[in-house]
Amino acid sequence: MVTTPPEVATLPPNSYLNSEYGLKSWLLTQDHKRSALFYLFATTFFFVIGGVAASLIRLELLTPAGDLVASDTYNKLFSIQGIIMVFFFLVPVAPAVLGNFLIPLMIGARDVAFARLNLFSWYLFVTGGCLDLYMMLFGGVDTGWTFTTPLSTHYVNTNVVAAAMGSTIWKTAAFAPESAHVPYEPNTRNQSGKCDSYHPKIHP
């Protein structure tokens, strides 16, 4: 007579219950909540930069004369404000911070579908952000956040390439997988066994 061992519930080898607290465990984490915190810190950092630029613009506009910053600096300020706020705050903040943290919990999944890809997205975000920080520190850009041609290609001599690369690396390479895995979760990663009608309606 063949005896089969009874089935027991097993935890995945790595989860938030047994993860460590060192730097390495954070930087290589596959925990969606840790990824969400990474995004929270990074977007807050960029939000502050964008906010400083916005404050300088408003201070300059206190009087009609250009008495706080020169014309070229003013143009760079509103370009930096637009680029940082659009690409590094507004676009990622809701889906990457709240989406990463809350949606797996809301639908009862153990984690996001592609935890490594999720983390990789954040590293691309940081890479793009570093390029834009480099752009700001070494001369700025004065095209506005839309990089309108032919102004950006023929008529300015600022760091257009770095600025556009930084924004595009994050926008296309990272945001695409980041947003792609979230909608799959409600159907494919539901671990709770709850009836579907109890789930919050999610439209990422």
Place this chain on the structure above:
Amino acid sequence: MSIIPFLGNMSLETIVSSTLSPHMLSAFAGFVLPPGSTSIFNPAGTPAHSIFSLSMLVLSITGGVFVVVGGLLLYALLRYRHRAKDPGSNEEPQQIYGSTQIELSWTVIPILIVVMLFLATARIIFATQDAPKPQNALDVTVVGHQFWWEYRYPKYGVVTANELHIPASDAQTHTPVYLSMISADTDHSFWVPRLAGKTDVIPNRVNTMWIDADAPGLYLGQCAQYCGLEHAKMLLRVYAQTPADFAAWVAHQQQPALEDPSVAEGRAVFEHNACISCHTVRGTVATGTFGPDLTHLASRDTIASGSVPLTRDNLHEFIANPASFKPGVLMPPMHLNDHDLDLVTDYLMTLK
């Protein structure tokens, strides 16, 4: 054919005046805002009047939506707040799992509002674009440059810069001016808010618009598409004149440059320097087209695209260091000695 079928041939003005009087609001705006303002609430041309009426229609509808939504929200917040004395205040409230009636109403009503706003806007756009062009309408070619405006009157052979002169309409005659707009470099946008909506000026493309002015006067505007370093000082000045004044202005602009023997020295300095490779002074060797036409420079009120009034001192400083008024101006400092600088300034000041 009417674009809004269910509104028939009712004009927007009629619709608006049933809720708000645009004339009253217009008069109010005219009273509050200083003359020469750039407010769209102080319209002075046919397209601007249409835009103003449309704005009032949109504002009244969206205002109504705001009051209804805000009112309901406020009512619900106050009426259904948590009150300990209410029976069952600590229990879960009654759960409602959908109501077709309510969902239909909050879907259909907003769609109808949006469709109405869309059709009203489309009607204004098409009515303005398709307005029949009178046979004798004046054509002006507008060229946007970094960072100034060039105006050419092909019918009259007149070229000028930064100050557009047009004949004003009066009760008897409607004199729209048709603008063909091109760009010499990057995107710009022509916007004189009291006369018409904005129209982008785009390289390798001709955009058109028409403007008219109800009354003679100066109408101010501003390049409305960020075009580079000195975009902020790419100002627009439209001078609407009575037909007689306009005819006199054209006749004067058609003359070649005035020759004043007392400034012959200054003219010689001008013609022997790089000035002539960018500027035209008709009747002389100066035939450049990169910068503004200077044939009648001194007949203008301003220099540097409306940045500063035309005075001898300002012109003197501008020639010595153009970037002093407009950092980013494409004219380089001319590095003339003081003597030559004075002579050239005196010469240019005679180009009435």
